[in-house]
Amino acid sequence: MSLDDVTENPGRPRAGRPRSEQSRSAVVRATSELLHEFGLRAMTTEQIAARSGASKATIYKWWPNKYGVAIDAFLSELQADSPDPDTGSARTDFTVWLRGLCRFYSGPSGRVFAQLFGEAQFDPEIATALRDGLVRSRRAALESIWERGVARGELRGDIAAGVAIDLIIGPALYRLMAGHGELDDDAADAIVDAALRGLSR
Amino acid sequence: MSLDDVTENPGRPRAGRPRSEQSRSAVVRATSELLHEFGLRAMTTEQIAARSGASKATIYKWWPNKYGVAIDAFLSELQADSPDPDTGSARTDFTVWLRGLCRFYSGPSGRVFAQLFGEAQFDPEIATALRDGLVRSRRAALESIWERGVARGELRGDIAAGVAIDLIIGPALYRLMAGHGELDDDAADAIVDAALRGLSR
Amino acid sequence: MSLDDVTENPGRPRAGRPRSEQSRSAVVRATSELLHEFGLRAMTTEQIAARSGASKATIYKWWPNKYGVAIDAFLSELQADSPDPDTGSARTDFTVWLRGLCRFYSGPSGRVFAQLFGEAQFDPEIATALRDGLVRSRRAALESIWERGVARGELRGDIAAGVAIDLIIGPALYRLMAGHGELDDDAADAIVDAALRGLSR
Amino acid sequence: MSLDDVTENPGRPRAGRPRSEQSRSAVVRATSELLHEFGLRAMTTEQIAARSGASKATIYKWWPNKYGVAIDAFLSELQADSPDPDTGSARTDFTVWLRGLCRFYSGPSGRVFAQLFGEAQFDPEIATALRDGLVRSRRAALESIWERGVARGELRGDIAAGVAIDLIIGPALYRLMAGHGELDDDAADAIVDAALRGLSR
DNA sequence: GACTAAACGAGACGGTACGTCCGGTCTTCTG
DNA sequence: CAGAAGACCGGACGTACCGTCTCGTTTAGTC
Known part of the structure; x- marks a missing residue:
């Protein structure tokens, strides 16, 4: 939003009283x-x-x-946001990361986040700001986990990273927005487990 | 909302001018x-x-x-909503069903749906009405597919139905709300494929 | 208002359920x-x-x-309204009558009367109904007093009856509507006294 | 109403945008x-x-x-309202003044005034505002006439000023509100004549 | 004893004005 | 000249009451 407006050439201080x-x-x-x-x-x-x-x-x-x-x-x-838990195991990384997300969603900020996301459905500017400021960085964190896992041979290389990420985040967000299920550590574990092992026998 | 209020005993017409x-x-x-x-x-x-x-x-x-x-x-x-495509194959059922959902999401009603979902983040009554009127019936349809697949031995019985359903719907809803990805037939296919096969190698 | 509508030829009862x-x-x-x-x-x-x-x-x-x-x-x-106090003295008649009016004005009905009079300023039908149902009968009572007084030689024949009546009622009504003065027996006496004797020396 | 709120110390302009x-x-x-x-x-x-x-x-x-x-x-x-016609004769003063009032009552503003007076019967705030802004100043004008007349020996000193004023204004207001009589110059003259000479022979 | 006609209680309806609230813009004076 | 104070326009909100209407029911007189 007003983030980029602040970048000024520091050598030439503009005239008048500076912003407080x-x-x-x-x-x-x-x-x-x-x-x-x-x-x-x-x-x-x-x-x-x-x-x-x-x-x-x-x-x-x-x-x-x-x-x-x-x-x-x-x-x-969200100062120290989206830590990238590089544990050496993709499953562990995913689990740790999604547990963090679920704690965030079910904490006090979760309500605010959901409302911002809700408001974004009416205002494209909010949607853009949210995508740029939040969605992107989170997906980037997951992408690191994904790529490390693929490189290590733990994860399938024939699945698009974007789809894989959606498979981890989507269920949690769905629960947050629709409110039909829990958002605790067990839920995070169950989602990661199902996503990794797949639904097919 | 005022849906259930209409159910009256039809034998005894209430006094006064009836609702138009x-x-x-x-x-x-x-x-x-x-x-x-x-x-x-x-x-x-x-x-x-x-x-x-x-x-x-x-x-x-x-x-x-x-x-x-x-x-x-x-x-x-949405009169004839959530058809249950019983094709004999869980994968096909999921694919057909999710393609329908994606078409709905990306069609003219998708915008309206997203806005209602957005508004639900501010008003619990809307949330409840939406859960009762829409979310539940859709999840029920998917649950049928799931249980048939489990019964036929195509799907894992050791995964909770709720989690499985979230794995199918969640990614699509995530794309609708966040707007970071497509919602066409290919997207539906990719989601179903990834969810069924799983991310792990 | 609907008073006269009721007068029908009683010999022929109209068909249908009669008014309750x-x-x-x-x-x-x-x-x-x-x-x-x-x-x-x-x-x-x-x-x-x-x-x-x-x-x-x-x-x-x-x-x-x-x-x-x-x-x-x-x-x-106001069933037994506007009694005509025929005491043999115009001054006494006026005094008795105006005391009665002042008591009425300052009693519980006075407020209602003032509001009806107020509303009449917006609705000609109310004004007409009020004139016909209240103003006229009161003025008629005062006119009787006036004419008896003139006939007895107590009151001036060269003053129009209407003006004389206004001189008695007007001040009381003015106090009721504007609320700037008392409306007790003393006030009635003072008004009658001033009106009869006149302001001139 | 908001009249007195405007009086502020002009030396210290209050903060913020001033009232337009x-x-x-x-x-x-x-x-x-x-x-x-x-x-x-x-x-x-x-x-x-x-x-x-x-x-x-x-x-x-x-x-x-x-x-x-x-x-x-x-x-x-009503900027320059209620002129005080000091002609040297109380009768002439009263006549001139009451003619002015009757013209006002029967003019276009008369209707508005009557409606405000009518509304005042329902709302004490309107009644107060009307008394303070209109009734009082008019009575004050008549009181000047009255006192000059008493001082000159033209009018009776033993009648309360308030009653005398009611005797002049009351009949005119009565006609305005009840609408049973004229409000022209002749009416004003007749009222003043009757009030000054008195009804008694 | 049915039939008819009108009046009735209940209450939904269209219309209209109300007074409140918030968003976003403006105009003044102060530091 | 940035900023605090706060007045301003616009416009949607939800409420209240009015007077009309449409039901089904009741109460008479008529056939």
Whole structure:
């Protein structure tokens, strides 16, 4: 969202008062809180302004709307995201990784994530921002696991990486969005096991 | 939503003017159109009222809000839903069924479905209605395929049905919601193939 | 309002079920109560129907709207209205009569009367009904007092009766509507005294 | 209504965008027009918004409802109201003043005034606003006439000023509200004549 | 004793205005 | 000149009441 806007040539500081870093971070922090307290939709721009001490005009100057702020806020929560557990075994890697995802989904941030994903169905910009900021990096992590596994001969080389990744993430996301099943460690293990061994006898 | 309210003992007509079937169906039909024309969020209750000829008061009498109407309208479009393709081969059954789902997802109703699913992330009532009206019946269809396949010895009996079903539907839903991959027949085939054979060598 | 509609030739009873007297009186009684409890505007037709046991359709069949019912209800409260106190002295007659009016105005019915009068400013039918059912009879009573006084030589024959009556009623009504002064016996006495003696030295 | 809120210390301008005078006056002007075109009740808040160019939210921010706006609009029409005709004769003063009132009552503003007075029977806030903004100033004008007349020995000092004023205004208001008599110059003259000379022989 | 005609209770309906809320833009003054 | 304060327009929301309607039921007089 406003991420790329910040990249300026550092040699030539623009005239006038520079953007207040304090204001920016206060907005992001307030939005994080509000996201967890009220949810994405119930949270209003006015609330963000009131809690952060920034004015609405400032918010709209740097972000397109509250969803833009929410994405920034949400992504900034996931600092050390998507660790790549290189254990030497693809099955273990997948299991560790998917357990992490399930814990994330079923934790407090899971609700917020699901709402962002839900909102993305209405707003292409949110969809793009989410894909760029979250989906891509996660798929990249899984792709590393996949390729190492293929290289080691543990996994089938004749299956497209994209499909394999969908087979791991898809079931978990489905459970998150539809809410028809659990999202605990056992669920992660069961999904990885079924995906690796396959459904056929 | 208001589906079950209609079930009454037909022998004893309740006092007062009965609910107008014409009004009800006009509302549902108008909502269907508006859903495809404008989308779930942009569509307004006033538009439904104007196009259907019903009054806002009548709409709010029978549905909690426009989302309630939208669910009724959307489900009424899927009359002969979830056919169960019993071909004798589990692989073929899965393939035929998932191809149908992908066509549905990538067709005009797919957008509406995604938006309803998105909205469900904010409103538990929509989530429940969607689970009851759509998710359950689809999973039931897949469960039939699964059990027949297990009985015939084609599929593994030691995998939980729920996980197996998630492995088929999850990847497709993931692509619909995240928009990172295709949803054509080839995609369906690839998913079924990977899920059945498994990722492990 | 619907008063005159009832006068029919009693010899020929019309076909069909006759109007229910119980329903009529229940509506009028309920309306009386609601007028005092909630006031003319806050009272709704639906409340009248609910409390009286009659249906809205029945009410609208016999009265044009709730204001029509209210007028009937209000007038039916004033059974023995406008007594003509013929004491032999015009001053005493006026005083007794105006004291009665002031008590009426400051009593519970005064509020209802003022609201009917207020509503009449928006609806000519209410204005006509009020003039016919209330204003005229009161002015007639005062006219009797006036004419007896003139005949006895107590009052000026060279002042139009209408103006004289306005001079007695007007100040009291003004106080009721504007609410700037008392409406007790002393007020009535002061008005009559000033009107009879005149403001000039 | 919102009249007194405007009085602020002018030396210290409050923070934020100041209230738009253009918006305020456009609302008041539009309301004036609508009052005369449609009347107090038929006029809607939405019409005011549409004609003035202001939004409903802005109107509701500064006035409690359309009646509040109507009072402001109506009072702003009567800028140089209630002249005090000091002719040297109390009878002439009263006559001139009451003729003015009758012309006002029977003119286009009379209808509006009557409706506001009617509405005041239902809403204490309107009643208060009307008393403060209109009734009081008019009574004050008449009180000046009265006191000058008493001082000159033309009028009786033993009659309370309030009663005397009611005797002049009351009959005219009565005719306006009940609509049973004329409100022209002759009517004004007759009322003043009867009030001054008294009804008694 | 059926038949007819009107009145009735119940309650759904279209219409219209209400007052509220939020989004996104603007205009002022302050640091 | 960035930013806080906050007023502004636009427009959807859900509610309330009005007066009309459509049912099935009840209560008379008529045949």
